[in-house]
Amino acid sequence: MSSDYYTSFILPYSGIIIKICRAYTDTQEGFEDYYQEVCLQIWKSKDNFKEDSKWSTWIYRLTLNVCLTLLKKKKNNKQHQVSEELLPDTSEETKAFSDESLNQLYEAIRQLSEIDRGVILLYLEEKSYQEIAEIIGTNPNNIGVRIKRIKERLKKLLIKNN
Amino acid sequence: MEKSIETIWKEGFLKNNALIAPKVNNIYNKKSIDIVEKFKRMYRINIIAIFLFAFILLPITMVTDMVYMGIPMFFLFMTIAYYAIKFKNKLEKINKNTNSYDYLKTFDNWTKEMRSFNMKLSRYLYPYVFLSMFAGFWLGGFGKPVQGDQFVTYLLGEFPNMIVVFGFPLMLLLVMLFIVVLLAIIGPKIGEWDLKIGYGRILKRLDSLLIDMEELRTSH
Numbered sequence A: 001m002s003s004d005y006y007t008s009f010i011l012p013y014s015g016i017i018i019k020i021c022r023a024y025t026d027t028q029e030g031f032e033d034y035y036q037e038v039c040l041q042i043w044k045s046k047d048n049f050k051e052d053s054k055w056s057t058w059i060y061r062l063t064l065n066v067c068l069t070l071l072k073k074k075k076n077n078k079q080h081q082v083s084e085e086l087l088p089d090t091s092e093e094t095k096a097f098s099d100e101s102l103n104q105l106y107e108a109i110r111q112l113s114e115i116d117r118g119v120i121l122l123y124l125e126e127k128s129y130q131e132i133a134e135i136i137g138t139n140p141n142n143i144g145v146r147i148k149r150i151k152e153r154l155k156k157l158l159i160k161n162n
Numbered sequence B: 001m002e003k004s005i006e007t008i009w010k011e012g013f014l015k016n017n018a019l020i021a022p023k024v025n026n027i028y029n030k031k032s033i034d035i036v037e038k039f040k041r042m043y044r045i046n047i048i049a050i051f052l053f054a055f056i057l058l059p060i061t062m063v064t065d066m067v068y069m070g071i072p073m074f075f076l077f078m079t080i081a082y083y084a085i086k087f088k089n090k091l092e093k094i095n096k097n098t099n100s101y102d103y104l105k106t107f108d109n110w111t112k113e114m115r116s117f118n119m120k121l122s123r124y125l126y127p128y129v130f131l132s133m134f135a136g137f138w139l140g141g142f143g144k145p146v147q148g149d150q151f152v153t154y155l156l157g158e159f160p161n162m163i164v165v166f167g168f169p170l171m172l173l174l175v176m177l178f179i180v181v182l183l184a185i186i187g188p189k190i191g192e193w194d195l196k197i198g199y200g201r202i203l204k205r206l207d208s209l210l211i212d213m214e215e216l217r218t219s220h
Helices: A003-024 A028-044 A055-080 A082-086 A100-109 A114-124 A129-136 A140-161 B005-014 B029-063 B067-092 B100-139 B147-158 B170-219
Strands: none
Touching (some): A003 A028, A003 A055, A003 A100, A003 A114, A028 A055, A055 A129, A100 A140, A100 B005, A114 A129, A114 A140, A114 B005, A129 A140, A140 B005, B029 B100, B029 B170, B100 B170
16 A cells, blocks of 8 residues: 555545544554554455445445454454453553543443444434445434434443443 | 533544544554464464374374384374474574565465475375375284285185285285375375365465555555
8 A cells, every 4th residue: 555545545534444443442452453454455445446435435334344344353263262361351441532521432332232333433423324324234214213222322321331 | 411422422523632543554564473473373283283193193003903004104294293393493483573575475485385395295295104004904913914915815715816926916016006106196286285274274365465565565
């Protein structure tokens, strides 16, 4: 990946990638791994981008897919490495943002199911129900109900975590 | 009043340092280390398995009166383990302090050397295994009557005109010769196939990683 490509096509959208990667990782090291992998996959899959959707929408979709794949891999690895599972996790949970409320919100988001995390992130990014459904690959009809349910759960989690 | 999650989201990201992208450099560093370390682990396990198998097989062949198979097989496994350890030591010497491309390229050269050696060895290995097995079945246990002689006596009773050369039926010798030659010819293929079963996925990942890295280097 050339630095020109990164600066022109990825860096302007790094905010999207950061926001999503943070929701699927709880350490700085994990976050940086996910971020790098997403950048790499964007570069590798750039020829698959079709003009019928926006570049940003495509990045949302790809970032979510990469995060879900990496999370799945991580889970599989943990299942194989039983002995490692018994060891205490030495990596410290990261306070990723200077805003404490935002950190708490992310902590709550990370307690949601993998798909619900994607849905709420897209909602918070003010994507339409149609776009959310398109990115997640689901029916737009029940997105509204789903978001309402996720928000209620998030509120409960925020109260519980506090 | 408590803030809504929408407000927390908006206000949180208004702060200057909220969305600083991490540096994207040495992107393949971790992947390269992971792939080589995984290979090393598998290779180590393989060597241990060869030793274990050799030491388990020998007493089993003694008990089952096939010691003439057990002994040559034991030496065969020891020879394989010896070369595998030599290759392992070479692998450990690969310089980690270079960039990830050079590191992976050196590792790739190592795998090529190992694969080429494996193919050469396989040309002799499979015929040797076949002959050892034949010796085990033919000669039987230590200090016991040779099973093959009893078999030849039985055959001569059934086919009195059968040609016998150095105590072996000629037909049997010809069949054995055919099998040995066949195994010597297809041995390298079997060896490569065997290697693919064990390390195929990791070697495929290595190839695709190197292709990516080479593309990345040319795009700079």
